[in-house]
Amino acid sequence: MQRLAWDEGMSVGVEAIDNDHKQLLALINEISDAIDRNKAPAVIEDVFAQLEAYVVEHFSREEALMRQCRYPDLKAHIKQHRQFTAKVPELKRELLNADSTEVAAEINLFLFDWLMNHIVGEDMCFAQLAHDSGLSTTKQRTPSYLRRMTSWLGNRLTLGRRIFLTALIPIVGVSLLSVLVLWISVQRFYHVQQLMGVTAIVQEINDLSHQLQMERGLSAGVISSEYVAFMPSLQSQRQLTDQAVVDFLLQLQGLPDLDPLLAAQIQITRHKLDELAGLREQIDSGSLTVIQSLGYYSTLIDSLQKIPEGTLKLGMDSDLVNSMTAYTALLHMKEAAGVQRAIGTQAILQGEFSPGLYQRYASLLGEQRSFSKVFNQFVSPEQQQLWQDHIQSPEALRMQGFESLIDRAIQDGRLSTLDSLRWFEVTSARIEGLKTLADQLGEVIDARAIAQVNELKWGLVITTITLLIILSLTILLSWLLNRSVIDPVRRMTRAMTRLAEGERDLRFTEHFARDELGRMAAAYEACRRSLLRADVAYTVSNHRQQVELQARIREKERFRVLASTxxxxxxxxxxxxxxxxxxxxxxxxxxxxxxxxxxxxxxxxxxxxxxxxxxxxxxxxxxxxxxxxxxxxxxxxxxxxxxxxxxxxxxxxxxxxxxxxxxxxxxxxxxxxxxxxxxxxxxxxxxxxxxxxxxxxxxxxxxxxxxxxxxxxxxxxxxxxxxxxxxxxxxxxxxxxxxxxxx
The missing domain is CATH 3.30.70.270 (Reverse transcriptase/Diguanylate cyclase domain)
Structure with a gap:
């Protein structure tokens, strides 16, 4: 008769249950030996009695374990136990009353088949649940933290979701990076748009500051001459200044939202312009000195000139930054020349320089030289050539000659003999030249700002399109990679399920990389072929048994016929x-x-x-x-x-x-x-x-x-x-x- 040896692959992981299964296997093998050796019925009856008693004991122990781990199919399991318990005495009677070895072999095979189905088909179902409930007695190494983390993820997330997250995380990273790049590009575009708004009023700032400088010089002359000289010119200049203020304020209305600091500076300038009318009333009433008048006008002009300086904090390219730096240096140079004009006019009218006033006059000359160096450092060669043309112009040369004449008059004590009106005209002509130069540089700045805005606009469009393409390709590639993993896994799962159901026809014809999926496919194919060989061997063996059985039947029939014919x-x-x-x-x-x-x-x-x-x-x-x-x-x-x-x-x-x-x-x-x-x-x-x-x-x-x-x-x-x-x-x-x- 057939004998079956214990295989550790049959273990459910609980020592008491595994020992019961080993004992049941030993008893069934003992019944097989008793049938083989044709032992007395008393021996077979005794072994069956042991089997019947041990089955009841094993079922009781197993059901208690299932209750402890809350096995969901406990009722169905108990029903199967009761059915087999009732079947054992029936099998014993059939075996003891058997009149042929075929009946005994069938009973023996039934017991082996029941035991294998009981272990593999039934008890293996709650083996994992017993392990999860901490009831398993199998010794296992404590897994590492990383292994526990991966097990935790694998227990809570399906393979499809894990692969989806693996593809999603790079997509999210690329998306965030794309948003960051777009945000930076938008910020730069926003700053350059602000710069465009500021450069649009550069001309108005230059005009207004020039008119204020002219009004400041005339006001100083009027006060210094005790309201005798320059009064008609001052009145005319005030009208020009008011028109420049109106143009400036109108230009401010069309500006976009500006940087907070730049907007604050513009607001300060507005307040100072609102105080201009009060200043004029004080000048006309004679309640202000020349120094006070110069201080207010200089503060207002300085506030205007800080507006272009504020654009240096915006996002600009190096050429635009250099041009704006040269422009602000030119404005400061022009402002220093304007203050020089006012101080010189006062000194000529009064016939002398006070010690502090002369020191201020000398420092203004030094400031102009410093600003000229800054201007030449940051402008292009073409603009340097314009500067050279300016300093060699007749207006600049007359200015230099008049400055030398003032120096000699101071030394000779003849400052009162100089013509203050002539001084005012000469310095004004030079300041006009500086204004013209500033206007030319302002046009260059405006052109460069427009070019940068257009460049950033196209750059933003190209960046957006590029990022969208990259993001789309990333999503597509991630999806393809996802499908390239999950599809073979799903097909292998279906193939293994069909393999377990007895179908051997499904095989993979495509090629896999030399990775886990490739090894899984190779393992599946090896398993399929092994099962096919086993099926063929079983079919051949079964056919051989059928042939032998038919031969025995024919031989038996022949003997029966011979015995009856x-x-x-x-x-x-x-x-x-x-x-x-x-x-x-x-x-x-x-x-x-x-x-x-x-x-x-x-x-x-x-x-x-x-x-x-x-x-x-x-x-x-x-x-x-x-x-x-x-x-x-x-x-x-x-x-x-x-x-x-x-x-x-x-x-x-x-x-x-x-x-x-x-x-x-x-x-x-x-x-x-x-x-x-x-x-x-x-x-x-x-x-x-x-x-x-x-x-x-x-x-x-x-x-x-x-x-x-x-x-x-x-x-x-x-x-x-x-x-x-x-x-x-x-x-x-x-x-x-x-x-x-x-x-």
Whole structure:
């Protein structure tokens, strides 16, 4: 019988349950050994008793464990336990009452199959739950923190979600980076738009500061001359200044939202411009000194000039920064020249420089030289050439000559002899030249700002398109990578599921990289081929067993046929005839159906053997049987009782029908010609036949019927052979001697 060894792969991880399974396996193997060695029934009964008791104990222990870990299918499991517990005594009775090794083998295989299904199909289902509940006794190493973290993620996130997050995180990173790049580009564009707004008022700032510088110089002349000189010019200049203020304020209304510091500076300038009317009233009333007047105008002009300086904090390229730096230096140079004009006018009108005023006058000359150096440092060669043209212009040369004249007049004490109006005109001409130069530089700044805005605008568009393309490609690539992982995994899962269900036709034809997926596909293919080989081996083995079984069945059938048939003629023998006849008699008696029997004996058969030999006699017997077999129905039974004596059992046949059949057989035998040897023929065969019908009052068994038919046959022999005689039961009852009916 089959034996099964314990495999550690059958372990469920709980030591008590695994020990129970090992003990159950040992008991089933012991039953197999007992069957193999044909041990006494008492031994088998004892092993079965142990198995029955241990099954109950094991089921009780297993159910307690399932309750402890809250196994969801506990009721179904208990039902299976009770069914098998009730099955064990039944199996024991079947085994003890088995009359063949096949039955014992089936019981043994059933026990093995149950145990494997119980361990693998049932108990393995709660093995993981027992482990998760801390009931597993299998020793395992404590996993690392990283391993626990990955297990935690794998327990809470499906593979599809993990792959999706793996693809999503780079997308989010690229998206954030794209937003940051776009935000920086937008900020730069916003700053340059602010710069555009400021550069749009650079001309107005230059004009307004120039008019204020002119008004400041005239105001200083009016105050210094005690309101005698420059008064008409001051009134005219104030009108020009007011117009410049209006233009400046109108230009401010069209500005975009500005940087907070720049907006605050513009607001301060607005407040100071609002104070200009009050200042003029104080000048006209004579309540201000020249120094006070100069201070207010200088503060207002300085506030205006800080507006272009504030643009240096905005995002600009280096050329624009250099141009704006040179522009502010030029404005400061122009402002220093304007203050110089006012101080010089005051000193000429008063005929002297006070110590502090002269020091201020000298410092203004130094400031102009410093600002000229800054200007030349940050401008282009073309603008440097414009500067050279300016300092060599007649206005600049006259200014230099007048400055030298003032220096000599101070030394000679003749400052009052100089013409203050001439000084004012010369310095104003030089300041006009600086203004023209500033206007030219302002146009350059405006052009460069427009170019930078356009460049940033296109750069922003290109950056946006590029980032969108990169983001789209990243999303597409992430999706493709996601599908390239999840699709093969899903197909492998379906393939392994089908493999577990017994389907072996699915295989992967595409190529995988040499990675985990490739190894999984290779492992699946190896498993599939192994199972195919196992299936083929099982099929071959099963076919071989079927062939052997069929051979044994055919051999058994052959032995059965040999045991129940006459080897010479093929007719059934007396033993089998008796067995079949008893069944027919029982049926005839139960259902009151007719039944007849005839006995046939070849006449003078010994003469055939003596004349032609025993081999010819055998041929005659075979021909005789074939003739009889050809005349009867398929339900009739032809038997050779011995020698040349035959019998035919005829179910559903009464006496009349039996006599008619017997007459046909007698005639067929009389016409029979049997070829014996190469030349001889036997053609003088005759047969004597005795016929009887079933009568429960006269015959209880087939032996009684055969005896009646034999009496009729004997009477046919006495009447001269080659005839049919029916048994007359009435005559038999009266005389005790059979009466023949010659047919």
């Amino acid at each position: 006459d080897p010479l003629t093929g007719a059934i023998n007396r033993r089998k005839f008796t067995e079949l006849a008893e069944n027919e008699i029982e049926r005839a008696e139960r259902y009151s159906r007719p039944l007849s029997v005839m006995m046939l004996d070849l006449d003078h058969f010994k003469r055939v053997n003596d004349t032609y030999g025993h081999a010819a006699g055998d041929d005659v017997l075979r021909a005789f049987y074939q003739t009889c077999y050809g005349k009867v129905r398929s339900t009739d039974i032809v038997s050779r009782l011995g020698g040349e004596e035959f019998a035919i059992l005829m179910p559903e046949t009464d006496m009349r029908q039996a006599l008619e059949l017997a007459a046909r057989i007698r005639y067929a035998i009389s016409q029979l010609v049997v070829k014996v040897g190469t030349r001889d023929r036997v053609n003088t065969l005759t047969v004597s036949i005795g016929v009887t019908a079933w009568d429960c009052a006269q015959a209880q068994t087939i032996s009684d019927m055969l005896e009646q038919a034999d009496q009729a046959l004997y009477y046919a022999k006495e009447l001269g052979r080659d005839r049919v005689v029916g048994y007359d039961e009435h005559c038999q009852l009266e005389t005790g001697k059979a009466r023949a009916l010659d047919v």
